[in-house]
Amino acid sequence: MIGLHLGENMKQTKLTDIYRLLLELYGNRGWWPGENQDEIAIGAILAQSVAWQNVEKALRNLKQRGVCSLAKLAELEQDELAALIVPTLYYNQKAERLLRFARYFQAEAGYDFARLFSGEINGLRSRLLFLKGLGPETVDSLLLYAGDRLVFVVDAYTRRLLYRLGLTAEKASYDELQDYICRRIPRDLALYKDFHAQIVCLCKDICKAKPRCGDCPLREVCQAGRSGSFD
Numbered sequence: 001m002i003g004l005h006l007g008e009n010m011k012q013t014k015l016t017d018i019y020r021l022l023l024e025l026y027g028n029r030g031w032w033p034g035e036n037q038d039e040i041a042i043g044a045i046l047a048q049s050v051a052w053q054n055v056e057k058a059l060r061n062l063k064q065r066g067v068c069s070l071a072k073l074a075e076l077e078q079d080e081l082a083a084l085i086v087p088t089l090y091y092n093q094k095a096e097r098l099l100r101f102a103r104y105f106q107a108e109a110g111y112d113f114a115r116l117f118s119g120e121i122n123g124l125r126s127r128l129l130f131l132k133g134l135g136p137e138t139v140d141s142l143l144l145y146a147g148d149r150l151v152f153v154v155d156a157y158t159r160r161l162l163y164r165l166g167l168t169a170e171k172a173s174y175d176e177l178q179d180y181i182c183r184r185i186p187r188d189l190a191l192y193k194d195f196h197a198q199i200v201c202l203c204k205d206i207c208k209a210k211p212r213c214g215d216c217p218l219r220e221v222c223q224a225g226r227s228g229s230f231d
């Protein structure tokens with residue numbers, strides 16, 4: 001059960017208010033960074049467990065080599081691809097995952113993103129999750145940002161922020177967190193895209209492992225911030 005331990009004031013805090021406060025601070029983030037669906041999809045797979053700057057270096061390498069599309073990189077040998085994405089760490093695994101996804105993309109949809117991301121969302125999501133190496137965060141990033149499908153992306157930052165705000169339990173599962181958010185915000189694609197981006201920005205900038213609550217726009221609505229836990 002999520003949220004049963006909360007005080008009344010925290011339970012009444014609206015996620016839409018939290019989004020508005022973050023939007024005032026950071027402005028619309030325009031996520032996901034990428035010139036086209038190929039770049040967004042490749043970036044989403046490369047972004048697993050690594051800072052975005054490293055992903056950018058790998059994307060630059062792919063562009064310089066003229067293979068920054070799933071169709072083109074599928075023609076590379078795995079070790080050739082791995083050499084181009086070394087900055088993203090775990091590059092052998094990621095090369096394998098990229099090639100697996102590219103082959104699936106070709107087989108299922110002939111490299112047509114509209115076909116790949118069409119159809120009933122739960123079935124589509126399950127098929128992508130079935131691909132080895134693609135977890136829920138990556139699959140949901142692909143669906144939301146490359147596929148324009150209405151799926152909220154949850155990550156470790158989301159878990160940490162909602163817990164500190166006093167909205168969800170520390171050990172809430174991915175699905176519980178996703179469900180919690182989706183029940184409380186309007187079903188709006190632009191909002192889904194930007195809210196996740198705002199959470200990432202806040203957690204990298206202010207609500208870090210050691211948070212700077214004094215600089216945080218959410219302090220008045222945050223259980224941890226109001227209690228002075230981190231002062």
Ligand code: SF4
Nearest residue numbers: 207211213216222225
């Ligand atoms: S007040 Fe502190 S703990 Fe709460 S969201 Fe802001 S930085 Fe995080």
